Amino acid sequence: MNRYDVAIIGGGLAGCSAALHIAKRGASVVLFERGRCGAQASGVNFGGVRQQGRHRAELPLSRRSRRLWDQLPELVGTDCEFVATGHLKLARSDGEMAELEAYRDMAQDFGLQLELVGKRELRELYPYLGDNLAGGSLCREDGQANPRLVAPAFSRAARRAGADIREMSPVSAAWQIDGAFQVKVGQEVFSATKLINVAGAWGAKIAAWFGDEVEEDVIAPNMCVTEPLPLFMGPNLGVCGGSIYLRQIPHGSVIFGAGMAVADRERLRARPLVEVTQEGARLAIEMVPRLANALLVRTWTGIEGSIADGIPVFGPSSNVPNLFHAFGFTGHGFQLGPGAGAVLCELALDGETRTAIDGLSIARFQQPADSPEKQGRPIEMKK
Ligand SMILES: Cc1cc2nc3c(=O)[nH]c(=O)nc-3n(C[C@H](O)[C@H](O)[C@H](O)COP(=O)(O)OP(=O)(O)OC[C@H]3O[C@@H](n4cnc5c(N)ncnc54)[C@H](O)[C@@H]3O)c2cc1C
Numbered sequence: 453m454n455r456y457d458v459a460i461i462g463g464g465l466a467g468c469s470a471a472l473h474i475a476k477r478g479a480s481v482v483l484f485e486r487g488r489c490g491a492q493a494s495g496v497n498f499g500g501v502r503q504q505g506r507h508r509a510e511l512p513l514s515r516r517s518r519r520l521w522d523q524l525p526e527l528v529g530t531d532c533e534f535v536a537t538g539h540l541k542l543a544r545s546d547g548e549m550a551e552l553e554a555y556r557d558m559a560q561d562f563g564l565q566l567e568l569v570g571k572r573e574l575r576e577l578y579p580y581l582g583d584n585l586a587g588g589s590l591c592r593e594d595g596q597a598n599p600r601l602v603a604p605a606f607s608r609a610a611r612r613a614g615a616d617i618r619e620m621s622p623v624s625a626a627w628q629i630d631g632a633f634q635v636k637v638g639q640e641v642f643s644a645t646k647l648i649n650v651a652g653a654w655g656a657k658i659a660a661w662f663g664d665e666v667e668e669d670v671i672a673p674n675m676c677v678t679e680p681l682p683l684f685m686g687p688n689l690g691v692c693g694g695s696i697y698l699r700q701i702p703h704g705s706v707i708f709g710a711g712m713a714v715a716d717r718e719r720l721r722a723r724p725l726v727e728v729t730q731e732g733a734r735l736a737i738e739m740v741p742r743l744a745n746a747l748l749v750r751t752w753t754g755i756e757g758s759i760a761d762g763i764p765v766f767g768p769s770s771n772v773p774n775l776f777h778a779f780g781f782t783g784h785g786f787q788l789g790p791g792a793g794a795v796l797c798e799l800a801l802d803g804e805t806r807t808a809i810d811g812l813s814i815a816r817f818q819q820p821a822d823s824p825e826k827q828g829r830p831i832e833m834k835k
Contacts, residue, residue, distance in 0.1 A: 455482045456616070458644075459644035460498050460622045461658055462651040463489035466778050466785060468606035468617075468792020469520075470648055470800075472527070475613035477801055482644070483607075483615060484637055486622040487720075490603025492652055494789065496754035497599045498675060498697065498709045500688055502539050503564055503785045504591035505555070507763050509811025510784065511562040516807050517791025518593060524602075527790075528609040532601040537699070538687030539594035540569070540578070542739070543586045550690040552589040566591050580684055582741050596688055596699050599786060606793070626661055628772060646774045648802040650792075653717045655765070655779020659814070663771045666817045667760060668780045672715035672753040674728040676736075678746040680704030685825050689739060696735035706743060708736045709788035713753035724751040758782045766792070766812035768799060776800060777814055 458474050463485025483489075501521055503514045524531050533740040536685045541547040549568075558567040571589045573579060611617045618637070625636040626647065633647040649658045656668035685700035698708040710732030715722035729751050737744045759765060759780035769775035776799050778792050785792070791807070798805040 454482075454640065454642040458482075458484045458646045458648060459478050459633060459642060460484070460650060461626065461635070462646045462649070462655070463603070463607060463617065463619065464492055464494035464650060464652050464785070464788030465490065465603040465606060465791040466796070467648070467650040468603050468782075468822040469790050470650060470796040471610035471615040471617065472613055473794050474800060475610050475615040477636070477807050478796065479801055480704045481615045483610070483617050484621040484623050484635065484644060485617070485619045488619050489607035489617065490600070494603040494758045494786065495599050495751060495752045497786045498673065498699070498707060499596045499599045500539070500594075500697065500699065501534065501597055502591070502594045502688070502690070503691070503787065504539050504559070504566060504589065504594055506784065508558060508562070509763050511559065511564065512768070512787070512797060512808040513788055513812070514804035515577065515792050516794065517788050520794065521595075521597070523597065523606070524790075528551070528605040530601065530605050532597045532605055533702070534597035535702070536593055536595040538590055540588045540590050540687040541688060541690045541692065542588045543692050543818045544584060545586055549586045551692055552587070556589055565583065565593070567668070578686065580651055580740055581740055582738050590687060594688065596701070602789070603788070606790075620691055623658075626658065626737070627751065628662070631774075633775070642772050645778070648796050648800060649775070649777045649779065650796070651779055653755045654758055655778075659769070659777050659779070660720060662769060662775055664769050664777065664814055666765055666780075666814055669757040669758045669760070670715050670717050671783065672722045673708045673709050673756070673783060674713040674724050674732060674750050674751065675707065676691050676729055676732055676751045676755055678706045681706060681746055684742070685740070691739070696732065696739055698736060698740060705748055705749075706736075706740075706746065708732060715753065715755040717755050718753070719819060722753045722755050723751045756781070756783060761816075763812055765814045766790075767798035767809050767814065770815045770818050782813040
């Protein structure tokens with residue numbers, strides 16, 4: 453009989469981390485992944501491990517996850533090339549500088565330390581930056597890792613800890629009978645007491661099977677990588693508004709992202725766009741002029757779930773006990789992934805978590821049961 457304490461749908465970073473944490477606690481856990489673990493967004497992203505700029509509702513999860521990035525060698529047996537290079541967010545005007553200052557003050561409440569860097573200091577410390585910058589904000593703790601390595605490392609560690617990791621196993625349906633979840637894969641049906649939906653850009657579709665309705669869009673950040681260059685860049689770079697972001701990896705290539713490409717989540721296809729790449733290259737050169745002569749060797753993108761208010765759906769279902777969702781990470785789920793798994797483990801095994809996730813609840817999109825919309829009564833229009 454295929455019976456487990458916990459079933460997980462989705463083998464991205466969030467799912468593989470949840471499987472690892474649950475298996476380490478001694479519970480039986482099965483993870484179903486349609487393709488290979490980490491082959492979707494978790495394996496093709498920019499690789500930014502960034503807390504700076506995260507929404508305040510996300511910061512507690514982001515802070516918890518950041519501690520796990522330091523522990524990767526003990527947790528999964530490799531550092532996945534994680535390096536705390538720092539992240540420097542740049543301002544192009546005094547108004548943007550004021551934004552950075554306000555964010556710095558807010559982030560302090562969460563223990564996130566940011567250092568403001570003035571215009572002159574910026575020139576001295578980072579002479580490779582272009583002109584027209586008013587200053588920046590440095591987060592020394594932020595950094596980068598190799599996305600191709602991380603989810604597979606978590607899935608291997610989860611398997612070593614006893615998790616049943618099933619790749620090439622698309623879930624075609626799931627439902628609940630007498631308090632137990634039934635999960636259909638091919639002709640087989642698996643049973644579990646708890647169910648975790650971490651299906652990335654396909655998460656809302658699975659949530660809807662259980663009456664949890666939320667709109668999840670798709671985004672496809674356009675990514676580029678240059679030939680290897682002599683090492684010169686310190687921290688990863690970003691800018692207020694997020695129009696361009698760059699990092700240099702240890703063997704010298706500079707990876708940058710700018711603008712959106714196209715993705716079709718039904719056909720599992722995503723492709724970068726030439727015109728977006730050209731504009732991205734222009735912005736990259738404006739920020740780091742020495743990239744003007746660098747050769748671009750590859751462009752790519754991926755399929756990412758996006759929620760309208762810019763933060764994921766994370767936490768218990770509003771409708772079904774013992775069902776937990778974590779999807780629609782809207783471009784932030786690589787940094788959040790290790791912590792997301794730890795929190796999902798607590799929710800599934802303990803029914804509660806020590807990390808504040810209230811602001812990410814799916815309930816923010818749902819009408820209360822006694823609302824006129826839910827009951828089909830006419831709604832009084834306010835003038
Ligand atoms: C190009 C790009 C750049 C990005 N850059 C960054 C960055 O720098 N920093 C950052 O923090 N985040 C970044 N992100 C976002 C980040 O990659 C994602 O938020 C994160 O990887 C999501 O992880 P996940 O596990 O939720 O989803 P995914 O990695 O998408 O995994 C979900 C898995 O569920 C599986 N699945 C779906 N439906 C089913 C089903 N029915 N049955 C079985 N399996 C199913 C899918 O096959 C998939 O493997 C970026 C994303 C992209 C695309």
